[in-house]
Amino acid sequence: MSEALAQLAVDFALLSLIAVGGVINVxxxxxxxxxxxxxxxxxTEFAQLFAxxxxxxxxxxxxxxxxxxxxxxxxxxxxxxxxxxxPSCVLTYAVSRIxxxxxxxxWRKAVxxxxxxxxxxxxxxxxxxxxxxxxxSALAFVVTAATAGVVxxxxxxxxxxxAAGGVLGxxxxx
Amino acid sequence: xxxxxxxxxxxxxxxxFTQVGVSGFGGVMPWAxxxxxEERRWLSAEEFSExxxxxxxxxxxxxxxxAVCVxxxxxxxxGALAAxMGLMCAPFxxxxxxxxxxxxxxxxxxxxxxxxxxxxxxxxxVVAMGLKMASSRRxxxxxxxxxxxxxxxxxxxxxPLGVFLLVAAPASVAGAVWRSR
Numbered sequence: 001m002s003e004a005l006a007q008l009a010v011d012f013a014l015l016s017l018i019a020v021g022g023v024i025n026v027x028x029x030x031x032x033x034x035x036x037x038x039x040x041x042x043x044t045e046f047a048q049l050f051a052x053x054x055x056x057x058x059x060x061x062x063x064x065x066x067x068x069x070x071x072x073x074x075x076x077x078x079x080x081x082x083x084x085x086x087p088s089c090v091l092t093y094a095v096s097r098i099x100x101x102x103x104x105x106x107w108r109k110a111v112x113x114x115x116x117x118x119x120x121x122x123x124x125x126x127x128x129x130x131x132x133x134x135x136x137s138a139l140a141f142v143v144t145a146a147t148a149g150v151v152x153x154x155x156x157x158x159x160x161x162x163a164a165g166g167v168l169g170x171x172x173x174x
Numbered sequence: 175x176x177x178x179x180x181x182x183x184x185x186x187x188x189x190x191f192t193q194v195g196v197s198g199f200g201g202v203m204p205w206a207x208x209x210x211x212e213e214r215r216w217l218s219a220e221e222f223s224e225x226x227x228x229x230x231x232x233x234x235x236x237x238x239x240x241a242v243c244v245x246x247x248x249x250x251x252x253g254a255l256a257a258x259m260g261l262m263c264a265p266f267x268x269x270x271x272x273x274x275x276x277x278x279x280x281x282x283x284x285x286x287x288x289x290x291x292x293x294x295x296x297x298x299x300v301v302a303m304g305l306k307m308a309s310s311r312r313x314x315x316x317x318x319x320x321x322x323x324x325x326x327x328x329x330x331x332x333x334p335l336g337v338f339l340l341v342a343a344p345a346s347v348a349g350a351v352w353r354s355r
Contacts, residue, residue, distance in 0.1 A: 014336070016233060016234050017233050017234075018233060018335050018336050018339055019233045019234050019235070020231070020232075020233050020339065020343070021230055021231075021236075022230065022234075022235060022236045023234070023235045024300060024303065026335060027300070028328045028329060028332075028335070029328075029334070029335035029336075032332060032334070032335075044293075047293045047296075047297070048276070048280075048289055048293055049273075050293070050296060051289060051292045051293040051295075051296040052269070052272055052273060052276055053269060054296040054299060055272070055292060055296070056265065056268055056269040056272050057195070057196045057197065057198060057265055057268060058195050058196065058198060058202065058261075058262075058264070058265020058266070058268065058269065059195065059198070059202050059235055059237045059238065059261065059262070059265065060202075060235075061235040061237075061238065062265055062266065062269040065266055065269055065270065066269060066270075066273050069270055069273055070273075074270070077266070077270055081262065081266060084234075084235070085234065085235065085238050085258065085262070087233075087234070088232060088233050088234020088235070088238070088239060089234065089238060089239070089242050089254065089258060091232055091233065091234070092228075092229065092232050092234065092239040092242040092243060093242050093246055093251065093254055095228070095232060096225075096228065096242065096243045096246050096247070097246065099228050103224075106351075106354065107351075109350075109354070110347055110350040110351040110354060111231065111347055111350075112227060112231060112350075113317065113350035113353075113354075114317075114320075114343070114346040114347030114348070114349060114350035114351075115231060115343065115346065115347065116310070116317075117317045117318060117319075117320035117321040117324070117346060118320050118321070118324050118339070118342055118343060118346050119230070119307070119324075120304065120307045120308050120310070120321045120324070121320065121321035121322060121323065121324025121325040121327075121328070122324050122325075122328060122335075123300070123303060123304035123307055123308075124301075124304035124305070124308060124321070124324075124325045124329070125324065125325050125328040125329035126300055126304065127297065127300040127301035127302075127303070127304045127305075128301075128325070128329045129329055130296070130297045130300050131297040131298075131300075131301060133297075134290075134293035134294050134296065134297040135293075135294050135297065136290070137290075140290065140291075140293075140294040141294075143291060143294040143295055143298065144294045144295070144297045144298040144301065145298065145301075146298070147294070147295040147297075147298025147299060147301075147302070148298040148299070148301040148302040148305065149302075151298065151299060151302035151303075151306075152302050152305060152306065158299050161295050161298070161299070162292050162295050162296060162299075164291075164295065165291035165292045165293075165294055165295025165296070165298075166288040166289070166291050166292045166295075167288075167291065168291040169287045169288040169289060169290045169291025169292065169294075170284060170287055170288045170291070172287060173291075174287070174290045174291040174294055
């Protein structure tokens with residue numbers, strides 16, 4: 001196993017276990033690790049891969065596949081994807097078999113109530129950091145803000161907004 | 175596990191989750207709900223919500239956790255594997271093809287210009303998701319301080335997430351316990 005593959009396996013397996021509330025919540029940590037600690041790519045490239053994964057069908061976890069692929073080709077993609085899924089899958093498998101028993105238990109509710117605010121803060125941090133990584137002009141920030149505004153106020157399909165962003169970019173405005 | 179008659183087999187789990195995986199753009203969970211609750215009726219709406227809250231609580235990708243929960247429920251470990259493989263395999267292949275195309279053509283001025291716009295919009299999707307979650311009922315309480323702490327600690331101070339969670343998660347759960355007394 002090459003060094004890069006081993007690093008991908010370890011980094012994403014650890015990420016899997018701290019990704020409370022979903023993988024988008026560990027976007028800041030992924031960015032910190034991939035861009036700042038490992039130096040595998042620039043912040044812009046990271047934002048591009050994220051956008052690519054968002055534009056593709058399937059779970060948004062696939063940004064991890066793209067990162068792995070960028071670092072070490074197909075093998076890297078497979079290793080990173082497996083690493084980010086396996087530990088949490090095993091945990092979910094184990095917990096899902098016993099969780100029903102604690103329905104209505106007070107500690108179960110406390111754990112749920114306690115983790116929600118933390119995951120919300122993480123999600124907002126992810127939005128903040130990916131915006132800084134993606135936007136390099138004033139108009140890019142306008143596009144980001146407008147997209148967020150439209151998502152919050154309408155039920156339009158997100159893919160249309162990505163397409164609109166693409167058109168504005170093509171027009172040379174972003 | 176409960177291998178009741180009429181429960182989906184591993185092949186059906188694989189196929190249905192494949193369908194869910196390739197239909198979801200920018201969020202797969204709504205499609206999973208539609209398949210599980212409305213089309214196949216493998217879960218009731220209440221069972222789905224309960225499974226979802228567990229999947230959100232546990233670390234890892236929520237939708238992958240959901241596949242594990244559903245697969246486990248009907249066919250144990252093999253069912254879980256079938257559902258996860260179904261969910262991931264086709265989108266994995268598709269995203270790599272897109273990645274390859276992007277590497278090939280990403281340097282063209284038109285493509286990179288379009289991608290600046292797409293990246294900006296994609297960032298907006300995450301911002302919106304965060305704001306949506308922030309307006310939820312559970313946050314209108316002193317517990318919101320933990321959301322603020324997470325934002326400041328991770329986005330501004332740039333603490334490593336693992337270190338932050340070791341302190342913040344127990345503190346936040348303790349806060350919830352204290353409030354429920």
